Every structure is written in C-alpha cells, then in structure tokens.
Amino acid sequence: VPIRELTSIECANLIATGGVGRVALCSHDGPRIYPVNFAVLEGVIVFRTSADGGLGLGLRNDPRIAFEVDQLEYQRQRGWSVVAEGTVEPVEDRDEIAGLNLRSHLIPWAEGSRNLLVRLTWQQLSGRRVGDW
Amino acid sequence: VPIRELTSIECANLIATGGVGRVALCSHDGPRIYPVNFAVLEGVIVFRTSADGGLGLGLRNDPRIAFEVDQLEYQRQRGWSVVAEGTVEPVEDRDEIAGLNLRSHLIPWAEGSRNLLVRLTWQQLSGRRVGDW
Numbered sequence: 001v002p003i004r005e006l007t008s009i010e011c012a013n014l015i016a017t018g019g020v021g022r023v024a025l026c027s028h029d030g031p032r033i034y035p036v037n038f039a040v041l042e043g044v045i046v047f048r049t050s051a052d053g054g055l056g057l058g059l060r061n062d063p064r065i066a067f068e069v070d071q072l073e074y075q076r077q078r079g080w081s082v083v084a085e086g087t088v089e090p091v092e093d094r095d096e097i098a099g100l101n102l103r104s105h106l107i108p109w110a111e112g113s114r115n116l117l118v119r120l121t122w123q124q125l126s127g128r129r130v131g132d133w
Numbered sequence: 134v135p136i137r138e139l140t141s142i143e144c145a146n147l148i149a150t151g152g153v154g155r156v157a158l159c160s161h162d163g164p165r166i167y168p169v170n171f172a173v174l175e176g177v178i179v180f181r182t183s184a185d186g187g188l189g190l191g192l193r194n195d196p197r198i199a200f201e202v203d204q205l206e207y208q209r210q211r212g213w214s215v216v217a218e219g220t221v222e223p224v225e226d227r228d229e230i231a232g233l234n235l236r237s238h239l240i241p242w243a244e245g246s247r248n249l250l251v252r253l254t255w256q257q258l259s260g261r262r263v264g265d266w
Contacts, residue, residue, distance in 0.1 A: 019207045020203075020205045020207050020212075022155055022166065022201055022203075024155075024157035024164040024165065024166045024199070025164050026159040026163060026164050030159060030195075030197035030198075030199070030218070031157040031158050031159050031164055031197060031198060031199045032157065032199050032216075032218075033155065033157045033166070033199045033200075033201040033216055035201070035203055035205060035214045037207065062163075064163035064164060065163075065164060066157070066163070066164045066165050066166045067166075068155055068166040068168070070153075070155075070168055072153045072168060074152045074153050074170065079153075081168045083165075083166055085163070085164075085165075
C-alpha cells in the first residue's frame, strides 16, 4: 500500500472541518492521551476541557501537545492522519470565549463542566495518506 | 450526553480485535503521536514499526507509552475510547516474531521496512463510553 507525505496545506484542509481529535501530552508519569472534540478557526485548533481534570491539569504542568486527527479504515487499509504540534494557551478573553461558545464543534458531548477553552497555534503540521483515498 | 467509565474487562474486550491505535510518547522535544495497526494477544498489545523511524527511536529513548483506541462518531455524539498505559519492550525471540508475523493485524499497510516488533504489557487500562452505544 503506497504512503505519501501530505503538504501542510493538505493537512490544514483535512482538519479544517473539526470533529474529534486526540491530545497527547507529557505528564510527570509519562505520556497521556485524551480524545476531545475540536474546531479550527483561522489556523488555530480550539478545544474545551475541564480545568481540574487530567487533561486540564496536565496542560497546566506542560502545555506542549501533539494533536492528532485521522480517518483510518482498517478493513480497506487506507486513510490519512494529521498531527499538529505546539504549545497551547488558555483562551481568556471574554468576548473571544463568547464567540467560541457559539461554535457547535466546541459544545462538548459529555456531561460535566468543561470550563477551560484551549488554543493551539501549531508550530508544526504534518500528515500522511495511506492507500487510495 | 451521558458518559460512563468502562471497567478494565470492558476495555479489554473493546480492543481485543485489534485494528488501528495511536501511540503517544514523550520525546526530548515534547509529546509525539503515531498511528499504528495493532493486535492484542493474551492481554498484550503488539505493533510493528521501523527501528530507525521517529516512533522506533522515540521508544528507544523513553519506552513509556499511552496507547489509545477509539470509535467515535462525531455526528451522533457517541462512541468509546480506551487507553492502555505502560512500558513497551521489543519482541526479540525468533519463534515469537515468526508467530507474530503470521497475524494479519501485524502486517503493516504502508510500504517501507517495519523491522521492530513491540509489545506493551499494560499497567493500566481505562476507558469511557459516551452517548448510547
């Protein structure tokens, strides 16, 4: 099955619609992964979490993340994966929060408080496509 | 949408069939994520990679990983996610490698050498289910 590196523009297009991604971070006890739903706004990935949950506390400890989005069909052996890397910041501006709260992708599925909005301005964006897609 | 913690037995059942997962590790430059296909054999996650690629070199540097598998339907706001955590080891026994090479899940999709077989005996297995699934 052929594999191809994607350009950063191709990567940006693939994740532009938002959806579900996975945040990897380094905790004191090693790597952690958390699935989140996210939106992309003007080249910035935004997601929401709980400030006092594992993800929120982990980001406070070390704000560097790798953020992965993929669409991989195991049966057909094809798909793509995009990874954005960089350092997150909390979104703290009230107007900005109010605007982001209207984005459907940022309404969390799961019950419980998700009071921390986080922004990733990626420093690196890379991806691969496998098989015919 | 309701969210429920899964028991470790439920988690083990969800990932038992193998498929596609994501390996998170901590590199010198922060967290990294790599998608891989994997199999589960007697409670152990096995995957294959290239010894001199980013994942292989990263594991040599720090063999602790978080391994995530999920099935998340964005449109329906439902799904599940399972994370296994622990320290990986290379599979080096020739007979064991020969046996693993016959497992279809461990035949890599993508072209290129994948000469490193890796075993994760998880120390922790946790997961969540969101929505009606």
